[in-house]
Every structure is written in C-alpha cells, then in structure tokens.
Amino acid sequence: MARLTAGVGCSHVPAIGIAMDQGITEQPYWIPAFEGFEFSRKWMKDNKPDVIFLVYNDHCTAFDASCIPTFALGCAAEYHPADEGWGPRPVPVVKGHQRLSSHIAQSVILDEFDLTIMNEMEVDHGLTVPMSIMFGEVAQDDDWPCLVVPLCVNVVQYPPPTGNRCFQLGKAIRRAIDSYDEDLNVMIFGTGGMSHQLQAERAGLINADWDKRFLDMMTEDPIAASQITHEEYLRETGSEGIEMVMWHVMRGALNDKVKEVHRHYHVPASNTAVGHIILENHE
Amino acid sequence: MEKNYEDIPGTYVFDADRSREGYHLNMFCISMRQANNRKAMKEDPEAYLAKYPMTEEQRQAVRDRDWNRLLELGGNIYYTSKLAAFDGITFQDLAAMMTGVSREEYRDMMLNGGRSIEGNRYKSEWEKS
Numbered sequence: 001m002a003r004l005t006a007g008v009g010c011s012h013v014p015a016i017g018i019a020m021d022q023g024i025t026e027q028p029y030w031i032p033a034f035e036g037f038e039f040s041r042k043w044m045k046d047n048k049p050d051v052i053f054l055v056y057n058d059h060c061t062a063f064d065a066s067c068i069p070t071f072a073l074g075c076a077a078e079y080h081p082a083d084e085g086w087g088p089r090p091v092p093v094v095k096g097h098q099r100l101s102s103h104i105a106q107s108v109i110l111d112e113f114d115l116t117i118m119n120e121m122e123v124d125h126g127l128t129v130p131m132s133i134m135f136g137e138v139a140q141d142d143d144w145p146c147l148v149v150p151l152c153v154n155v156v157q158y159p160p161p162t163g164n165r166c167f168q169l170g171k172a173i174r175r176a177i178d179s180y181d182e183d184l185n186v187m188i189f190g191t192g193g194m195s196h197q198l199q200a201e202r203a204g205l206i207n208a209d210w211d212k213r214f215l216d217m218m219t220e221d222p223i224a225a226s227q228i229t230h231e232e233y234l235r236e237t238g239s240e241g242i243e244m245v246m247w248h249v250m251r252g253a254l255n256d257k258v259k260e261v262h263r264h265y266h267v268p269a270s271n272t273a274v275g276h277i278i279l280e281n282h283e
Numbered sequence: 284m285e286k287n288y289e290d291i292p293g294t295y296v297f298d299a300d301r302s303r304e305g306y307h308l309n310m311f312c313i314s315m316r317q318a319n320n321r322k323a324m325k326e327d328p329e330a331y332l333a334k335y336p337m338t339e340e341q342r343q344a345v346r347d348r349d350w351n352r353l354l355e356l357g358g359n360i361y362y363t364s365k366l367a368a369f370d371g372i373t374f375q376d377l378a379a380m381m382t383g384v385s386r387e388e389y390r391d392m393m394l395n396g397g398r399s400i401e402g403n404r405y406k407s408e409w410e411k412s
C-alpha cells in the first residue's frame with residue numbers, strides 16, 4: 001500500500017529559482033537563504049520519495065482571469081515548466097503518476113471535495129521552485145528524482161478556500177493515499193508564503209513573529225492553525241501571505257502528531273519571508 | 284457582503300468585485316506574455332488597447348502607468364506585473380514604485396527585515412501620521 005511518510009512546508013519565491021538558474025546562490029545576498037536547504041537536500045536523498053503530492057498555486061500563468069478553479073488536480077502524464085515572461089525555467093519536465101492521480105481524483109470527489117481535473121497543465125514557479133529547493137540543481141535534460149501529483153489552489157482571487165477546508169481536504173487526500181494499492185513512498189508538500197505583500201503602498205510587509213508562530217502551530221497545534229481567518233492573513237501577513245492556506249492541505253494529510261526534523265526561516269528573498277519545515281509522519 | 288479587509292491600509296484585496304471590474308484590464312495585461320502582442324502594443328499602443336473593452340479610466344491608468352490606480356480599478360498585481368515586465372520593470376522595482384521610494388531604499392528596507400507590521404494594520408494608523 002502507499003504510505004504517506006512526510007510533509008514539507010516551503011515558500012516558492014520565484015527569485016530563489018532564478019538565483020539557482022543563474023548560478024548566483026553563492027552570492028552574499030543568497031547564502032543565508034540557501035544554507036537552510038542543505039539539510040533538506042540530504043534528507044530528501046536519505047528518504048527518497050516515489051511520489052510528491054505537491055500543493056501550490058498558479059500565478060496567472062496556466063490560468064488567466066477567464067477560469068479560476070478553487071482546487072485543480074493534475075492528472076496528466078507530464079507537466080511542462082511554463083514561460084512566465086522570461087522563458088521557461090531550465091529544469092526538467094515534471095512527470096506525473098497518472099494512476100495515482102486518477103485514484104485520488106475518484107476517492108476525493110466521492111469524499112465530497114469537488115475537484116477540477118486537469119489533463120493538461122503547465123506549471124509555474126509555484127511548483128518548480130519547491131522541487132529545486134528540495135532536490136538542488138537538476139539539469140534540464142535529466143529527470144527529477146521522483147514523480148509528482150500537483151494540486152493547484154486558487155489564492156489569487158479572494159477568497160481562497162478557508163484554512164479549515166484545506167485541512168479537511170488534506171484528510172481526504174490522506175484517505176485516498178492510504179487506500180492506494182501500490183507500495184509507494186509518498187510525501188506531501190504545502191507551498192507558498194510566508195508573510196509578503198507585493199502590491200500597492202504597503203508592499204514589502206513582513207511579519208516574522210507571526211510567521212514563527214505559524215511554524216510552531218504547524219508542528220504542535222495544526223487544528224488551531226487551520227482556524228486562522230482570511231482577515232488575519234491579509235492584515236497580519238500581507239495580501240499575498242494568504243498563500244499559507246495551502247500549508248493546511250499538507251498538514252491535514254499528516255498524523256495529528258508529527259516529528260519536526262528541520263526548520264528554516266529567513267528574510268528576505270526578494271519581497272518575501274522564506275519559511276520551510278519538514279515534518280515526519282511516524283506510525 | 285461585509286468586507287472586513289477594506290480597512291487595511293495601502294492594500295487592494297482582489298476580490299470577486301474587483302475581479303469583475305478589472306476583467307478586461309487584467310486580460311489585456313496578461314496578453315503581454317506573448318511576443319506578437321508585445322510587438323503590436325509597441326507599434327500602436329492605442330490601437331492595441333482598443334481591442335480590450337476597458338473603461339476610459341482604466342485605459343488612462345494604463346497610459347499613465349499609474350500602478351496603484353490600476354490596482355484600485357480592478358487590476359491584480361500578478362497581471363499588472365506583466366505590463367511592468369513589458370516596460371522592463373522587475374517585480375522589486377515595481378514594488379518600489381508603488382510604495383513611492385527609490386529602488387535602493389526599497390531593497391534596503393527588505394534587507395533590514397521588511398516593512399514592519401507595527402503601525403501598518405489599519406487605515407486609521409496611517410491617517411494619524
């Protein structure tokens with residue numbers, strides 16, 4: 001049977017991908033951000049997943065204003081990195097696990113979560129940056145070390161799904177993974193955040209105290225974290241900080257009790273606070 | 284519909300109302316991702332803008348590159364940033380422009396931990412100062 005072994009929370013700041021693609025991660029600006037990923041890359045090698053269920057959001061790349069699905073599940077054989085205006089990232093094509101995607105789609109929809117099914121989808125930095133963070137540089141003509149099932153969440157048009165809804169969806173995804181009849185090591189990633197605001201006169205907002213409390217709650221009190229209101233995200237963490245609702249899908253899929261094996265927090269990467277946590281799911 | 288987020292200073296929450304108002308503006312902005320559209324926009328901006336049934340206010344804000352006004356009129360930052368990219372403006376420089384400081388001042392603010400949350404939660408806090 002498939003086993004969900006760990007959850008990863010991770011910012012997906014586009015500038016992190018650009019820094020890796022341009023080979024400037026050794027510059028003083030970037031060293032403290034990347035130091036915190038050294039453990040993670042070793043841990044990924046030691047715990048090699050077969051599949052990552054990757055929760056992220058599209059930034060008006062694959063979806064424009066004409067169609068805004070709240071939850072869109074990737075069911076394709078592969079997902080090409082999108083051109084976000086400066087050419088596609090030079091990273092490998094992301095390969096899907098189609099049978100697992102189909103199984104999750106069927107299980108989760110019968111569990112009363114009305115997903116949108118994507119049989120073709122390009123993926124932007126929201127998905128590829130967490131892959132790069134966790135696996136390090138992978139040449140474009142090489143393969144990512146594992147398969148991916150992407151879940152794309154609307155966090156661009158207000159309101160995104162509530163934290164509680166995301167948490168409950170995580171539980172439904174867990175039930176689907178647990179009932180999948182193939183021996184697979186599955187991990188789940190929740191991405192985005194942490195505090196940041198990209199727009200208007202309040203751009204540049206960072207709330208490190210709030211972010212650190214959020215990381216504590218991810219480990220110790222996920223139910224309380226899932227009850228954080230949209231108003232609180234907007235006011236306390238900036239208009240784009242609301243991306244953090246996606247972490248609750250990840251946390252909802254894990255056991256109530258988890259083991260935090262790594263944490264990293266750094267300001268800034270471009271306009272954003274970088275947050276990262278690894279939670280192991282033990283029996 | 285109560286909008287308890289409207290008293291956050293310096294912020295335009297892109298809700299369903301703004302999405303409706305800004306639809307054609309945002310579709311114009313995202314069209315700048317494609318090279319043939321960028322070429323058409325360079326050659327004859329007015330003719331290109333005329334293809335999108337925006338309001339005259341929105342059209343003027345595009346001409347003026349009034350980045351905050353574009354958000355006020357229903358633009359979303361992920362869309363307007365594509366128009367900025369067309370002008371050769373990076374995301375961080377766009378942020379500096381929207382906050383009314385120089386590129387260097389903005390970068391320094393971020394390196395020093397970003398804009399503090401203190402004094403930046405409510406519009407009333409901005410009105411006092």
Ligand SMILES: [Fe+2]
Nearest residue numbers: 057126192243
């Ligand atoms: Fe994002």
